[in-house]
Amino acid sequence: MTTPLTLVGRAGEEGDRVLLVTGEIDMSNAAQFGAALDRELAAGTTVTVDLTGVAYLDSAGVAVLFDRAAEHDLRLVAPRLLDRVLRVSGLTEVVKVMIR
Template sequence: MAEAQFRVTVGSDVESPHVVADGEIDLANVSQFQDVMAKATTGSATLTVDLSQVSYCDSAAVRALFAVAASTDLTMIVAAEGPIKTLLGISGLDRVATVVTEE
C-alpha cells in the first residue's frame, strides 16, 4: 500500500489555496488529509484539491471531501480516466463540488 503524501500551496489574493495529494487516501491517513484541508481553508472560502495523482480513495476520504464541500467552494482536479473520477460521480461529489479533469 502506497502512503499518501499531502502538501498545501497557499494561494495569493487571486488564487485559492491548493492541496495536492499523491498516492492512496484511506482510513489510515484520512485524518492527516482532513487536517491539511482544514489548514488550507483557514481564512479562505475556496479550496482546490488536486487528486490527479491519487490512485485510491475509500469512503473515509469521500466523507472528508463532502465535509469540505459543505462549507467551502471546493474544486477537485482529477485524471481524465480512472477510479477517482468514477468514484466522484458514483458518490455524488461531482454534484456538490466542481470537478476539473486533467488530460
C-alpha cells in the first residue's frame, strides 16, 4: 500500500521552480517523489522543495534528495518536525535548508 502523498509543482520567482509536498515520504512513494522532483529539475535551474506539509520523511525520501543534491541547486523548506532528520542525515551540509 502506498502512503498518501501530494506533489504539486509550480513556477517560483525568477525562473526557479517549487515542489510543494504534502503527506508522508517513505519507501512506498519515494519513486513518485523522485519523479516529481526530476520533472521540476528539468524545468528550472533552482528547485525549492517545500516540505512544510510533510509529517514523516524516512531514509528513502532522504536518499531521493541526496541523489539529486550534488548535480542540482536544491533548497529545502521544512517544518521543525523534520529538522533533526535533515541534520542527522547530513542534508543540511549539501543543500540550503530553511526550517519554519
